[in-house]
Amino acid sequence: xxxxxxxxxxxxxxxxxxxxxxxxxxxxxxxxxxxxxxxxxxxxxxxxxxxxxxxxxxxxxxxxxxxxxxxxxxxxxxxxxxxxxxxxxxxxxxxxxxxxxxxxxxxxxx
Amino acid sequence: xxxxxxxxxxxxxxxxxxxxxxxxxxxxxxxxxxxxxxxxxxxxxxxxxxxxxxxxxxxxxxxxxxxxxxxxxxxxxxxxxxxxxxxxxxxxxxxxxxxxxxxxxxxxxxxxx
Numbered sequence: 130x131x132x133x134x135x136x137x138x139x140x141x142x143x144x145x146x147x148x149x150x151x152x153x154x155x156x157x158x159x160x161x162x163x164x165x166x167x168x169x170x171x172x173x174x175x176x177x178x179x180x181x182x183x184x185x186x187x188x189x190x191x192x193x194x195x196x197x198x199x200x201x202x203x204x205x206x207x208x209x210x211x212x213x214x215x216x217x218x219x220x221x222x223x224x225x226x227x228x229x230x231x232x233x234x235x236x237x238x239x
Numbered sequence: 240x241x242x243x244x245x246x247x248x249x250x251x252x253x254x255x256x257x258x259x260x261x262x263x264x265x266x267x268x269x270x271x272x273x274x275x276x277x278x279x280x281x282x283x284x285x286x287x288x289x290x291x292x293x294x295x296x297x298x299x300x301x302x303x304x305x306x307x308x309x310x311x312x313x314x315x316x317x318x319x320x321x322x323x324x325x326x327x328x329x330x331x332x333x334x335x336x337x338x339x340x341x342x343x344x345x346x347x348x349x350x351x352x
Binding site: 136137160161163170171172173174175178180218220222223224225226227228229230231232 | 271273275280281282283284285288290296327329331333336337338339340341342343344345346348
């Protein structure tokens with residue numbers, strides 16, 4: 130669901146480590162899921178997506194895992210870099226609606 | 240290629256004044272269109288979405304309204320702004336039929352004073 134009133138949780142990682150950002154979605158009928166990255170003062174930027182008939186998808190340095198049984202989505206970022214510092218949102222979608230999760234702020238330390 | 244334009248980038252309005260934010264999309268036809276609001280340090284709340292001209296779905300009861308007078312134009316309005324309407328407003332488009340990501344405009348930061 131939309132927990133948009135909650136402050137963003139923060140994940141702090143050291144440069145070079147792997148990051149795992151988690152997300153719970155609410156609608157079991159959602160058939161498409163997206164991860165977005167948002168930098169301060171800008172609109173969200175697409176990172177990676179996954180359809181409900183898959184449980185894993187890999188991109189460049191990023192992997193998305195989908196567990197439909199528990200309605201859970203995760204984003205794994207390999208070898209995290211300072212440029213990865215941002216807020217990350219998952220989104221669940223059906224044909225018409227696109228609903229965002231709470232979001233997680235990722236802070237990368239040198 | 241497709242582009243989305245949203246303006247203005249920033250806006251300061253007094254309480255009780257009207258609001259009109261405009262969003263237009265180029266390079267695609269019959270897109271789904273969305274308005275989101277984001278409070279500082281928080282998530283994106285879906286306000287309205289539209290799957291066609293004149294078709295508006297409202298997600299939360301509020302002081303705002305939306306209209307889609309043309310296929311690629313989406314307008315967010317208010318007759319009288321409240322302090323609680325302050326926030327970062329984002330317009331997005333997505334191909335109809337589902338299964339694709341949404342593309343966002345650069346946002347409008349609205350401050351109601």
